[in-house]
Amino acid sequence: MLAQQQEADMNVVKQRFDIVDKATFRNGMSRLGSAVNVVTTRYGGRSYGFTASAVCSVSDTPPTLLVCINRASSCFHTFENARHFCVNTLMPGQEDISNHFGGKTPMGDRFAIGDWRGGLTGVPILADASVSFECEFTNSIDEATHRVFFGRVTDIRENEARATLHYCMRRDLNG
Numbered sequence: 342m343l344a345q346q347q348e349a350d351m352n353v354v355k356q357r358f359d360i361v362d363k364a365t366f367r368n369g370m371s372r373l374g375s376a377v378n379v380v381t382t383r384y385g386g387r388s389y390g391f392t393a394s395a396v397c398s399v400s401d402t403p404p405t406l407l408v409c410i411n412r413a414s415s416c417f418h419t420f421e422n423a424r425h426f427c428v429n430t431l432m433p434g435q436e437d438i439s440n441h442f443g444g445k446t447p448m449g450d451r452f453a454i455g456d457w458r459g460g461l462t463g464v465p466i467l468a469d470a471s472v473s474f475e476c477e478f479t480n481s482i483d484e485a486t487h488r489v490f491f492g493r494v495t496d497i498r499e500n501e502a503r504a505t506l507h508y509c510m511r512r513d514l515n516g
């Protein structure tokens with residue numbers, strides 16, 4: 342009897358999960374809004390980067406953040422093998438960099454726009470980013486289509502101008 346009840350409960354849970362389709366989920370999430378970042382790394386003498394809104398603070402003790410990357414992305418295996426990465430949070434006016442790193446531009450051409458310098462660990466740092474977080478990979482977990490990377494923040498560079506590019510309702514917002 343208990344087993345039957347458990348099975349019935351599981352079916353309710355399963356049905357509830359099935360109710361929210363991909364488009365409904367995406368529409369809902371589009372309202373949350375987030376900063377626009379270009380996450381970079383350096384591996385085998387080459388630079389790699391992609392636009393990411395799924396970046397989040399985890400802890401300040403020790404300073405830790407997370408980044409979610411689609412495992413189907415062209416640079417996933419590079420990030421999987423690299424030791425360091427950098428989260429470059431964009432400024433208003435850097436929408437072209439967001440589009441460039443968020444589209445299908447070949448990796449070899451992505452760093453052609455923007456003033457990129459080498460950080461302490463060699464990772465590409467955008468000189469005029471709102472803020473750059475240089476990180477060491479510490480941990481990761483796979484969830485659905487993505488991998489969540491955790492990084493220990495080893496250096497931070499802040500822009501004197503107090504502004505950040507935000508993305509909400511499927512468009513860039515200055516602010």
Ligand SMILES: Cc1cc2nc3c(=O)[nH]c(=O)nc-3n(C[C@H](O)[C@H](O)[C@H](O)COP(=O)(O)O)c2cc1C
Pocket residue numbers: 377390391392393394395396409410411413414415416439440442443444445446508
């Ligand atoms: C505003 C914006 C936010 C994005 N956020 C993420 C993200 O958090 N994680 C991710 O894996 N891809 C994200 N993307 C998509 C990647 O930037 C994009 O898939 C990648 O650069 C291109 O894929 P490719 O490297 O396979 O060519 C975002 C794209 C845009 C335009």
